[in-house]
Amino acid sequence: MPFPKDFLWGAATAAYQVEGAWDQDGRTPCIWDVLHPGHVRFDDNGFEACDHYHRFREDVQLMKQMGLKTYRFSISWSRVLPQGVGPVNEKGLEFYRSLVDALVEVGIEPMVTLFHWDLPHCLYEQGGWLNPNIPDWFAEYARVVVDALSDKVRWWMTINEPQCFVGISYVKGEHAPFLDQPSSLLPATRNVLLAHGKAVDVIRSRAKLAPKVGFASTGAVFAPGSREPEQIEAARAVTFSNERQAFSIPWWCDPIYLGRCEPGAAAQMGVTDLFTPEEWEQVSRPLDFIGFNFYQTEGLPVEGSHYPSNAWTGSPITNMDWPITPEGIYWAVRFLHERYGLPVLITENGMANPDFVMLDGQVHDPQRIDYVHRYLLALRTACEEGVPVLGYTYWSLMDNYEWAWGYSRRFGLIHVDYRTQQRTLKDSAYWYRDVIASNGENL
Numbered sequence: 001m002p003f004p005k006d007f008l009w010g011a012a013t014a015a016y017q018v019e020g021a022w023d024q025d026g027r028t029p030c031i032w033d034v035l036h037p038g039h040v041r042f043d044d045n046g047f048e049a050c051d052h053y054h055r056f057r058e059d060v061q062l063m064k065q066m067g068l069k070t071y072r073f074s075i076s077w078s079r080v081l082p083q084g085v086g087p088v089n090e091k092g093l094e095f096y097r098s099l100v101d102a103l104v105e106v107g108i109e110p111m112v113t114l115f116h117w118d119l120p121h122c123l124y125e126q127g128g129w130l131n132p133n134i135p136d137w138f139a140e141y142a143r144v145v146v147d148a149l150s151d152k153v154r155w156w157m158t159i160n161e162p163q164c165f166v167g168i169s170y171v172k173g174e175h176a177p178f179l180d181q182p183s184s185l186l187p188a189t190r191n192v193l194l195a196h197g198k199a200v201d202v203i204r205s206r207a208k209l210a211p212k213v214g215f216a217s218t219g220a221v222f223a224p225g226s227r228e229p230e231q232i233e234a235a236r237a238v239t240f241s242n243e244r245q246a247f248s249i250p251w252w253c254d255p256i257y258l259g260r261c262e263p264g265a266a267a268q269m270g271v272t273d274l275f276t277p278e279e280w281e282q283v284s285r286p287l288d289f290i291g292f293n294f295y296q297t298e299g300l301p302v303e304g305s306h307y308p309s310n311a312w313t314g315s316p317i318t319n320m321d322w323p324i325t326p327e328g329i330y331w332a333v334r335f336l337h338e339r340y341g342l343p344v345l346i347t348e349n350g351m352a353n354p355d356f357v358m359l360d361g362q363v364h365d366p367q368r369i370d371y372v373h374r375y376l377l378a379l380r381t382a383c384e385e386g387v388p389v390l391g392y393t394y395w396s397l398m399d400n401y402e403w404a405w406g407y408s409r410r411f412g413l414i415h416v417d418y419r420t421q422q423r424t425l426k427d428s429a430y431w432y433r434d435v436i437a438s439n440g441e442n443l
Contacts, residue, residue, distance in 0.1 A: 008391025
């Protein structure tokens with residue numbers, strides 16, 4: 001079969017984007033709760049979001065109806081540890097225990113991401129990811145979550161997309177905490193990587209079930225113009241270039257998976273090395289898989305073109321204005337496996353589409369079906385060629401709070417009416433159900 005028989009078909013969300021209940025049952029504000037005004041479209045916030053906190057049982061039943069094998073979700077740090085460290089909020093933990101119980105009861109494998117951008121505001125006031133104590137704060141947080149959930153959770157991701165919550169947020173200032181502070185890159189890089197390594201140690205040492213541990217990255221993947229060897233090597237070279245610093249793949253993944261960075265990367269920050277030998281050992285603890293969030297491919301630059309290198313005149317785009325480049329998911333998993341030597345789990349892939357409930361009461365989204373179909377065909381080719389791909393996680397399970405875009409972009413397989421919280425399975429949800437049932441043989 002083109003996809004492995006135990007292929008992990010799933011969908012994903014993140015705590016702040018879906019949970020709501022921002023000030024209930026002991027949860028304290030995160031940076032998005034406090035700092036969003038003036039930075040998010042229509043000043044939207046995640047105070048209610050999709051109300052997943054109260055409606056998770058209904059949502060799990062919809063997942064069951066879709067036939068999902070896995071559900072990737074993240075934990076709200078400030079819901080579990082309202083002060084960032086110290087006293088544990090048992091009501092917060094109980095929500096996640098109940099969610100995990102509901103998933104396991106219907107045969108869906110829970111996948112936990114410890115951090116998906118929603119730093120407790122109280123820790124941000126102490127420097128956040130720039131404070132050298134945050135690796136230890138993160139390890140303490142990881143310990144609380146692992147102790148509470150690892151009797152039923154096997155799949156763990158420490159951190160999601162530092163390219164975004166450091167690069168876009170601290171360096172460029174477009175996401176919370178909206179700093180626009182390039183000098184923050186060196187301390188943030190060190191602290192994020194050390195926090196990851198310490199969390200890996202916590203998971204390995206304390207998990208009750210044998211854990212599968214990874215890290216969910218993203219970054220620009222460049223596709224060759226042809227299968228000619230020189231084209232492939234040119235695409236590989238630029239994919240793993242550190243020229244884009246925090247926004248690149250190797251900036252974060254080389255230290256984690258290879259235990260080193262290119263000398264030029266350290267020199268870009270004015271240092272001879274990022275870590276001491278002991279710190280390098282901590283950062284590069286062995287992992288079980290490469291988590292990767294993939295949406296679009298970059299193309300090799302075209303001389304004289306006014307368009308982005310991954311687009312052309314009239315090229316197909318999503319509602320995020322992202323070019324649709326399905327061949328890129330093939331090159332992503334191939335390049336990542338060849339460089340880092342581990343199996344790959346697609347932890348996010350999906351498209352924003354202008355979906356709405358139509359006169360017949362249904363949500364017809366043929367563009368999304370076509371998009372996912374194309375990407376899965378390319379992923380299947382990688383599997384057929386022997387690239388070890390563990391699974392595919394669609395982003396997102398449901399329409400949700402899309403960060404600086406607020407609620408104006410819809411990625412979900414499930415439509416959410418934010419006025420009433422009414423859920424409606426889109427056509428793509430039923431289509432994905434059939435793909436899962438056939439293990440991709442009907443593509």
